[in-house]
Amino acid sequence: MSSLLPVYKKWGITPVKAKGAWLTAADGKEYLDFTSGIGVLNLGHGHEEVMEEVQAQLAKFWHTSNLFQLPIQEEVASQLALLSGLDKVFFCNSGAEANEAALKLARRATGKTNIITCRQSFHGRTFAAMAATGQSSIHTGFGPILEGFSYLPFNDLDAFEKEMDDSTAAVLVEVIQGEGGVIPGTESFLAGLTKLCQKHDALLIIDEVQTGNGRTGYPFAYLKYEHVNPDIVTTAKGLGNGLPIGAVMAREGLDQAFSAGVHGSTFGGNPISLAASKAVVAKMADETFLAEVREKSAWFMEELKKLAERTSVIKEIRGDGFMIGLEMQTDSAPYIMSLQEKNLLTLTAGANVVRLLPPLTVTKEELSIALEKISEVCEIESLTL
Template identity: 65%
Template sequence: MSALLPVYKKWDITPIKADGSWIEAEGGKKYLDFTSGIGVVNLGHKNDEVKKSVEAQMELFWHTSNLFQLPIQEEVALKLNELTGLDGVFFCNSGAEANEAALKLARRATGKTKIITFQQSFHGRTFGAMAATGQSSIHDGFGPLLEGFVYVPFNDIDAVHKAIDEDVAAIMVEIIQGEGGIILIDEGFLKSINQLCNENNILLIIDEVQTGNGRTGYPYAYLKYKGIKPDIVTTAKGLANGLPIGAMVAKKELKESFGKGVHGSTFGGNPVSLAASKVVLNQISNPQFLAEIRDKAEWFISELKIAAEDIPVIKEIRGEGLMIGIELKEEVAPYIKQIIEHQLFVLQAGSHVIRLLPPLTVSRDELLLALAILKEVCKTNLTMTKA
């Protein structure tokens, strides 16, 4: 009997060490990790540069509080501002916390209460972030929910138009719906909601918790699209390569709405986590590193699509950078079980999508190995015939 509350559906695997793209489990079996701790260890497990930076900070101090001037907070915040084009950072501990901060800021800054989000979105499990999430399965049992959220179909600009009224404070959107099944945003749709926000004095919040920090081959996924200027960006997961951190980044005009005492987080801006973030942000500022991610991803997605032509159970391959979904024509749970038995860790996104989130440092040889396993399992477990 576990001492833990049973909120996680755990695998019957106990890691003992990890390095790069690999996890070694109890008993000595090694697994290729295409989960990255659910999009967290983007620079690979036990990254040497991250380790050195963290150890150097730990030699100084681990925690003081936000009563003190901490230069490392300013350093990392300036880098986030530089990468996003925004001008003010609030540090916290997770993506859900970052999204909570964004929702509070949007309401406080505008004096309005309504937030438009999207069906199948995921923004977290704390009360406000849960209410922003457009999935009834996440809401079940927790009502009444926080009021003021409107869920419209993703990539449907007409539905957004209809939802807008004078009380809308913000539109909150993911560039790729990760938990929702690796659903990519249409460029025209993104540009249209950006324009609608500008025309109606509505804040645009982009949730980059999973898509950010190099995952798509850009520092933040929205930067692929010219002319997109969010008012608020949230990020977490890969921001500290495995240490807990979150950040909300906002435009200059919103700074005065989050004055002293308005919001806070005891552990937000922890210097040890920020020491890891320094390395991550420096790496995702490197154009060569980002180009390598895009090149690897383009090649791998192409290989997956070629393989899918001979595997009828595969409905579609989609993704951006190293955030990839393999949609099947049947439920993926038995396939994922077999993939793990073949010593490859992958994730599920909805009932029919295998989600791949390898480290951004993954090698082509490791991608080839994963490709071979995925092909073998999908063919071996084939229960459908070609239509």
């Protein structure tokens, strides 16, 4: 019997090693891993440059504290500022922590309390991140939920126009709702939120925990759109390619609200995670690498759409870059299990969605293997319907 609290429904797979897009289990099975540790291993398992940076840092020292001068923090922060177009960076350990910090920063900087987020959003499991999450099932049993949060329909700019006023402190939004079902935000919605926030002196916070770090073929997904200008961006997951790290990027001026002693984290910005991030942000600055990600993922998406036309079991293919959702006509769980039996690892998201998050380094050959397996499973399911 397990001594772990059963908050995760575990698969019967025990990993023993992993490299690139492949994971080997204790029973010798080789899986094509399109979960990437739930959108974390954007550069794949055991990425050489990440490994070299981490090993070099391990050999020097592991932890001091944020009281010391740590040039690696400055280096990664300035690279993140450059990539995001924002100015100041705070490091923490996870996506939920990044959102907690962003929400605290927004309240303190604006002096206002009202935060608007979207229905079906996901922002994390801590109290403020949970309150920001627009899914009642995630709140159940944890009340009282932190006050000051309201939820509006995603992609419905009119609803935001009606609800927002000068008491709005911030809007928190994902560019593509990940856990909610891989639902892309429209450019007009996100650009409209930028304008509404400016009008009401509210802050636009974009949660790039899952969409960031190259996942959509851009360093951050909002960078695809010219008129989407966040005041604060949060990220985590892919930023450490498997080591725990989160970051909040904020525009100049907001740092006044986060002076010494106002917020902090013992482990946030630790040199080991930052060594991994150093390799990740270097890749994010490599336009040739990102162009390849966009090209490979567009091809894969097209192939999936062709497949969807051939089968009756897929309702819709959605997403951008390597953040892809296959909305099935029925519950996605049996498809995920059938794919797993064929050695392809995938995830759920929202209702009826099979989510594919392959590493950005995946090859066309590996994508073709996945297409074949998905096609086989769809054919079997079509026959049994």
